[in-house]
Amino acid sequence: MSERVAPTRTAEFEARLQKRYAAERRFRAIGLGAILFSVAVLLFLLATMTFNGIGGFQRVEMDVPIDFTEAGIAADPTAMAQPDAINTLQAQGLAEVVSFFASKQLGDEAAAELGGDAYRDVAAAIIADPSILREQVTFSLPVSADLASGYSGEGSPQMQALAKKLYEEGKISKNFDVGFLSRSDATNPQQVGIWGALKGSILTMAVTLLLAFPIGVLAALYLEEYAPKNRWTDLIEVSINNLAAVPSIIFGLLGVAVFLWMFPSYRSAPLIGGMTLALMTMPVIVISGRNAIKAVPPSIRDGALAVGASPVQVVFHHVLPLALPGILTGTIIGMARALGETAPLLMIGMRAFVATPPDGFTSPATVLPVQIFLWSDEIDRGFVERTSAAIIVLLLFLLVMNGLAIYLRNKFEKKW
Amino acid sequence: MSPTILLLLALGLGLAGWLAARARAWTFKRQSTDGRIASLPSYHAWYVALWIVIPVLAFVALWSAIAPGLVMQSVLADPAASQLPSFGFQRQAILNEARNVATGAAPAVFNQQATALVQPFRDAISHYNLIGIAATLVIAFLAGAWAFLRLKPDFAARTKVERIVMAILLGASLVAILTTIGILASLVFETVRFFGMVSPLDFLFGTHWGPDPMASASAVDGSRYGAIPLFWGTIFIGAIIAMIVAIPLGLMSAIYLTQYAAPGLRKWIKPALEILAGVPTVVYGYFAALTIAPAIRDMALAVGVSNPSSESALAAGLVMGVMIIPFVSSMADDSIAAVPQAMRDGSLAMGATTSETIRRVLVPAALPGIVAGIMLAISRAIGETMIVVMAASTAANLTANPLEAMTTVTVQIVAMLTGEGSFDHPATLSAFALGFVLFMVTLGLNFIALRVVKRFREAYE
Numbered sequence: 001m002s003e004r005v006a007p008t009r010t011a012e013f014e015a016r017l018q019k020r021y022a023a024e025r026r027f028r029a030i031g032l033g034a035i036l037f038s039v040a041v042l043l044f045l046l047a048t049m050t051f052n053g054i055g056g057f058q059r060v061e062m063d064v065p066i067d068f069t070e071a072g073i074a075a076d077p078t079a080m081a082q083p084d085a086i087n088t089l090q091a092q093g094l095a096e097v098v099s100f101f102a103s104k105q106l107g108d109e110a111a112a113e114l115g116g117d118a119y120r121d122v123a124a125a126i127i128a129d130p131s132i133l134r135e136q137v138t139f140s141l142p143v144s145a146d147l148a149s150g151y152s153g154e155g156s157p158q159m160q161a162l163a164k165k166l167y168e169e170g171k172i173s174k175n176f177d178v179g180f181l182s183r184s185d186a187t188n189p190q191q192v193g194i195w196g197a198l199k200g201s202i203l204t205m206a207v208t209l210l211l212a213f214p215i216g217v218l219a220a221l222y223l224e225e226y227a228p229k230n231r232w233t234d235l236i237e238v239s240i241n242n243l244a245a246v247p248s249i250i251f252g253l254l255g256v257a258v259f260l261w262m263f264p265s266y267r268s269a270p271l272i273g274g275m276t277l278a279l280m281t282m283p284v285i286v287i288s289g290r291n292a293i294k295a296v297p298p299s300i301r302d303g304a305l306a307v308g309a310s311p312v313q314v315v316f317h318h319v320l321p322l323a324l325p326g327i328l329t330g331t332i333i334g335m336a337r338a339l340g341e342t343a344p345l346l347m348i349g350m351r352a353f354v355a356t357p358p359d360g361f362t363s364p365a366t367v368l369p370v371q372i373f374l375w376s377d378e379i380d381r382g383f384v385e386r387t388s389a390a391i392i393v394l395l396l397f398l399l400v401m402n403g404l405a406i407y408l409r410n411k412f413e414k415k416w
Numbered sequence: 417m418s419p420t421i422l423l424l425l426a427l428g429l430g431l432a433g434w435l436a437a438r439a440r441a442w443t444f445k446r447q448s449t450d451g452r453i454a455s456l457p458s459y460h461a462w463y464v465a466l467w468i469v470i471p472v473l474a475f476v477a478l479w480s481a482i483a484p485g486l487v488m489q490s491v492l493a494d495p496a497a498s499q500l501p502s503f504g505f506q507r508q509a510i511l512n513e514a515r516n517v518a519t520g521a522a523p524a525v526f527n528q529q530a531t532a533l534v535q536p537f538r539d540a541i542s543h544y545n546l547i548g549i550a551a552t553l554v555i556a557f558l559a560g561a562w563a564f565l566r567l568k569p570d571f572a573a574r575t576k577v578e579r580i581v582m583a584i585l586l587g588a589s590l591v592a593i594l595t596t597i598g599i600l601a602s603l604v605f606e607t608v609r610f611f612g613m614v615s616p617l618d619f620l621f622g623t624h625w626g627p628d629p630m631a632s633a634s635a636v637d638g639s640r641y642g643a644i645p646l647f648w649g650t651i652f653i654g655a656i657i658a659m660i661v662a663i664p665l666g667l668m669s670a671i672y673l674t675q676y677a678a679p680g681l682r683k684w685i686k687p688a689l690e691i692l693a694g695v696p697t698v699v700y701g702y703f704a705a706l707t708i709a710p711a712i713r714d715m716a717l718a719v720g721v722s723n724p725s726s727e728s729a730l731a732a733g734l735v736m737g738v739m740i741i742p743f744v745s746s747m748a749d750d751s752i753a754a755v756p757q758a759m760r761d762g763s764l765a766m767g768a769t770t771s772e773t774i775r776r777v778l779v780p781a782a783l784p785g786i787v788a789g790i791m792l793a794i795s796r797a798i799g800e801t802m803i804v805v806m807a808a809s810t811a812a813n814l815t816a817n818p819l820e821a822m823t824t825v826t827v828q829i830v831a832m833l834t835g836e837g838s839f840d841h842p843a844t845l846s847a848f849a850l851g852f853v854l855f856m857v858t859l860g861l862n863f864i865a866l867r868v869v870k871r872f873r874e875a876y877e
Binding site for chain 2: 020021023024027028030031032033034035037038039041042045048049052214215216218219221222223226227235236239240241242243245246247248249250251252253254256257258262263264265279282283286310311312316336337339340341342343346347349351360361369370372373376384387388391394395398402
């Protein structure tokens with residue numbers, strides 16, 4: 001009996017099949033590679049920022065014990081309550097006192113590299129608690145930017161040698177810098193903080209939310225529930241879809257040409273920044289809002305109408321509450337995008353050096369991403385770490401916002 | 417007067433009207449024979465509150481736009497203002513300083529000339545503040561009283577309130593049109609002014625870009641405003657280098673995720689791609705400038721390129737490509753998912769392997785959607801600003817060497833508008849002309865892409 005061979009499974013066929021399977025495996029591997037590449041880039045980016053940023057949350061400090069009983073600084077409570085209390089203390093020679101005790105304890109060489117603004121930290125401590133003037137207190141004060149870069153193995157050889165010497169003597173050390181989260185911009189990387197920019201971001205986002213959310217939701221309700229099918233409605237829809245795709249920098253140009261022209265005195269104020277970002281965020285809210293409203297089943301509307309609700313009552317009492325989780329998710333995502341937005345705010349002048357946190361919607365401010373951009377332009381090496389630290393703070397905020405959006409979506413999303 | 421306080425005042429007055437009207441409606445209700453009135457008391461309340469808040473808000477908006485001008489006018493009318501230098505920056509600086517001191521934004525004057533103006537500023541500001549508050553109160557009272565007097569037991573408050581609500585809804589959706597008109601008008605207006613100084617032909621076809629913001633604005637050298645190097649840099653970075661990275665990687669990611677990946681893997685990879693899309697562009701820009709650009713420069717040096725730029729087009733383009741990957745991937749994902757399952761099943765049933773099905777059936781069928789997605793991706797890439805501002809250069813070079821420094825339209829818009837030039841200078845105005853070109857190009861790309869997507873979707877439905 002002759003052996004039966006399937007007529008199709010010839011040797012050539014098997015070879016061809018192997019080739020096809022090999023191609024299949026190759027294709028699959030390429031696909032996996034593409035994904036792994038994207039993930040690897042993401043991890044590399046996050047790792048770079050974390051690695052650099054950890055140093056940004058620290059600063060090089062020297063411990064200076066100050067015996068205030070010898071210093072002869074007076075601080076009466078009324079003067080300490082004034083906003084210019086730091087100047088009062090400075091006028092009494094606080095800066096000299098600090099550098100005197102620094103050279104007494106650590107030697108002239110080290111005291112010369114005490115940060116120029118270091119006395120401000122001491123002044124802040126006195127203002128917070130004037131009773132320390134009767135005792136001896138040890139402060140951890142920032143060193144100069146030169147010594148700090150010497151500490152990290154950069155900068156001039158003399159500074160590197162000095163930093164090494166002081167470190168071995170235990171006089172300077174790198175500590176976690178709590179003040180980074182509570183100070184504002186400064187020219188010295190040892191003295192900078194992000195609270196000013198963070199507060200500017202919060203104020204700007206508040207304006208954006210207050211404008212974009214109501215307008216976006218109301219526009220979405222109108223388009224989805226009431227708009228008649230006519231040319232005007234088409235025009236509105238087309239312009240919303242187009243606005244969602246317009247590059248953000250164009251909104252910056254609009255801000256310059258319209259808002260700054262209308263309110264020239266509010267240049268670089270959170271109010272103008274928020275208005276510009278609101279125009280950018282509004283289309284995102286409208287589009288996601290419409291999808292959420294569309295997902296509410298018609299039976300809800302019919303039921304409400306059937307028991308006698310008016311069309312406005314149907315929407316505001318029934319459709320809107322049911323669509324709200326979806327709308328909020330879209331709003332948070334739009335706000336997260338606005339929080340990371342830089343270009344339009346650069347255009348409207350939020351790039352100025354602002355050394356005090358803004359105290360209102362109309363005072364000059366900067367925002368977190370713009371602060372990152374400004375620091376990235378600084379020549380001083382100390383700013384590299386500070387920039388990465390600010391990026392970490394920004395990314396954490398975005399992570400929290402996006403996490404909240406995902407949580408809302410998972411918790412409240414209904415499948416009808 | 418800060419707008420916040422006027423705003424709070426408006427809301428407070430609205431609340432007062434709301435409470436008063438509700439109390440009134442409850443009185444009607446108690447007095448009526450059957451305990452019913454035409455509308456619920458809360459509708460009466462909303463009717464009055466809306467009648468107070470809307471006119472007051474309109475007035476506040478108008479007032480905060482004109483009040484600074486009125487203050488300035490009355491300060492300039494003061495005798496102390498006659499000492500000011502006639503015009504220009506100095507005058508403006510002194511006036512700003514005096515105002516900042518008067519409003520408490522700055523602690524003290526630096527310029528002695530401003531000292532005399534602080535008091536007039538203070539007087540004028542408090543004068544107009546008083547007028548503003550008084551007018552707000554009068555308007556609120558008149559509008560509120562008019563609405564309040566119309567309340568009657570048989571007053572159809574609900575219908576009226578709903579009519580106002582509908583008008584507000586319509587107004588909210590008109591904001592989108594107003595924004596579009598605002599963008600177009602401001603771009604066109606400033607662009608026309610720019611073309612009054614520089615010929616459009618010089619701008620669109622000139623090959624040398626080097627505006628000098630300090631040059632005299634009266635004798636403009638049109639040959640310095642040739643935007644071809646910017647257009648080329650934008651296309652080279654955004655549409656060529658970035659797309660060489662983003663298209664294959666994005667497409668293959670989408671294919672792997674939709675066709676091969678196990679659900680468990682997909683659950684982790686999709687959020688990772690979303691994170692990649694959610695990273696702010698300023699972070700990408702910093703990453704490009706800090707890490708990628710020096711690495712590329714070192715690599716170029718290592719292979720023997722003499723003097724490569726540290727702000728190469730390649731660094732900006734590569735990072736931009738990575739930024740675009742999630743975008744291309746999600747667009748491709750959508751279009752592949754839109755291909756009917758029957759086509760895929762048919763191909764598999766004929767004995768094709770999965771990859772053959774993808775390459776010969778799914779991708780060709782989804783091609784219009786994929787192409788549209790790529791067009792949207794290009795439109796996003798060329799409008800992207802921060803990566804190129806931080807990683808690309810401001811030097812305009814017309815070259816095809818990716819290691820050279822190149823600049824883009826968006827970089828120049830930022831550079832021109834944040835520079836020192838005055839607002840009437842052609843260098844500043846050129847930012848608007850560039851913005852106009854950018855706007856039209858992205859609009860065109862989006863328009864065509866959305867058309868294609870729509871037609872493609874209809875083909876399979």
